[in-house]
Amino acid sequence: MRLTLLVNDERHELEIAHTARLADVLRDELGLVGTKIGCGEGACGACAVLVDGRAVNSCLLLAAAAEGHSVTTIEGISRDGLTPLQQAFIAEDALQCGYCTAGQVVAATALLAVNPSPTVEDVRAGMVGNLCRCGAYPGIERAILRLGQVAPA
Amino acid sequence: MSVLRSGYVRPTSLGEALQLLAQPGARPMGGGTDLAGLIDRGIGQVATIVDLQALALGGIRGEEGRVVIGATTTLSDLLDAQDMLAPYTALLEATAQAASPLLRNVGTVAGNLCQHTRCWYYRGPEWTCWLGGGDTCYAQVGDHRKHGLQAGDCISAHPSDLAPALIACAATVQLGSAWGDRDIDLADLYRRPTATERSLVDLEPGEIILSVTLPAPPDSSVYLRAGERQGFSFPLVGLAAARHGERVSMCAVGVANTPHVLDPVDPLAGLDGHPQSAWKRTVLATLVERSLATVAP
Numbered sequence: 047m048r049l050t051l052l053v054n055d056e057r058h059e060l061e062i063a064h065t066a067r068l069a070d071v072l073r074d075e076l077g078l079v080g081t082k083i084g085c086g087e088g089a090c091g092a093c094a095v096l097v098d099g100r101a102v103n104s105c106l107l108l109a110a111a112a113e114g115h116s117v118t119t120i121e122g123i124s125r126d127g128l129t130p131l132q133q134a135f136i137a138e139d140a141l142q143c144g145y146c147t148a149g150q151v152v153a154a155t156a157l158l159a160v161n162p163s164p165t166v167e168d169v170r171a172g173m174v175g176n177l178c179r180c181g182a183y184p185g186i187e188r189a190i191l192r193l194g195q196v197a198p199a
Numbered sequence: 200m201s202v203l204r205s206g207y208v209r210p211t212s213l214g215e216a217l218q219l220l221a222q223p224g225a226r227p228m229g230g231g232t233d234l235a236g237l238i239d240r241g242i243g244q245v246a247t248i249v250d251l252q253a254l255a256l257g258g259i260r261g262e263e264g265r266v267v268i269g270a271t272t273t274l275s276d277l278l279d280a281q282d283m284l285a286p287y288t289a290l291l292e293a294t295a296q297a298a299s300p301l302l303r304n305v306g307t308v309a310g311n312l313c314q315h316t317r318c319w320y321y322r323g324p325e326w327t328c329w330l331g332g333g334d335t336c337y338a339q340v341g342d343h344r345k346h347g348l349q350a351g352d353c354i355s356a357h358p359s360d361l362a363p364a365l366i367a368c369a370a371t372v373q374l375g376s377a378w379g380d381r382d383i384d385l386a387d388l389y390r391r392p393t394a395t396e397r398s399l400v401d402l403e404p405g406e407i408i409l410s411v412t413l414p415a416p417p418d419s420s421v422y423l424r425a426g427e428r429q430g431f432s433f434p435l436v437g438l439a440a441a442r443h444g445e446r447v448s449m450c451a452v453g454v455a456n457t458p459h460v461l462d463p464v465d466p467l468a469g470l471d472g473h474p475q476s477a478w479k480r481t482v483l484a485t486l487v488e489r490s491l492a493t494v495a496p
Contacts, residue, residue, distance in 0.1 A: 176299075
């Protein structure tokens, strides 16, 4: 089917299968391989992208359903260089292998957008859909909390 | 009347959507989080996906002491309506524990109620199990650690957190199809699958949920669940209890292939368990005890 997708503020005309997942279209059709596919069933969050500003699993979203919405991938988030959140990930050693990191950053970006100064409990509840098999959770938690502390009151 | 095209359609009126859904092979889609997983595993025939997102079926409104929740209201929308839903404690507790923020941003109320089982034989592309149309419930001859406690043709465990909370709160569902609308108790939406109807929901072909209605709130309610971890996981056993005056309604998931209304006199009745799943009886008994203590006056 023909489809128009708005990704990182750019309009793309695509011809795809009607059952294609957004994650596959982003990676294979648009070359936006920052979005990772881990479990492929919504459990790990490596595929997180923003749709109209809210974090979603792009492995469980049909690309067709994203038409008419604004999709932002990790490439769009860091278009102007590493964001303060990404710099905090580096400063807090919030990754090891890095496979989950794009999804972690996307989910944390969405979390901080609605809750600029989250508590530890807010961070844990808000990031529960993002797994890190390396166990970098303490660093991820510190990175997000660090942003919260420097955010304007 | 809309012509059914193979593939994906996004109707803009309910009438058009119901006409499309009346045609063979059409499947409704809310957020698609369950459907996308099923498509990925090749489960079920999906000729045409009818995306309901443009129908304005979402939203929560209070009217005359009741609360009406539109079918495509997301689970995040429910949590954003804490004020209106506060009297229905069990529903808010169940929603907060369901899935993850990423999934709650997309997953809808109707989709949560109609989601397919997580049984690994049903989901596994290697098998066509009894529920999927085959002749064997592989769980009964294989690994059924997380499965149901009832005897029967399919021992899968129902995964919805919302269903027991809504059923305990006496919710009804409004159904629509090209042939008309009807209003039933949510508890009656579910039926145990039979040899000729391998479906857990009693929907006619082409029929969809339009809304869920909560009557006046219970005096108190609670949702308790045991999962594999405190965060995001499907319920191993989930139990909602709601007290309406002297009477307590209890509904459990994870113990049968549909949400299971418990008999207050003998909550474990009919839930004898299977060799690897009998441990859930202990968990359920504990959740019953705790929930009754919580909702007591």
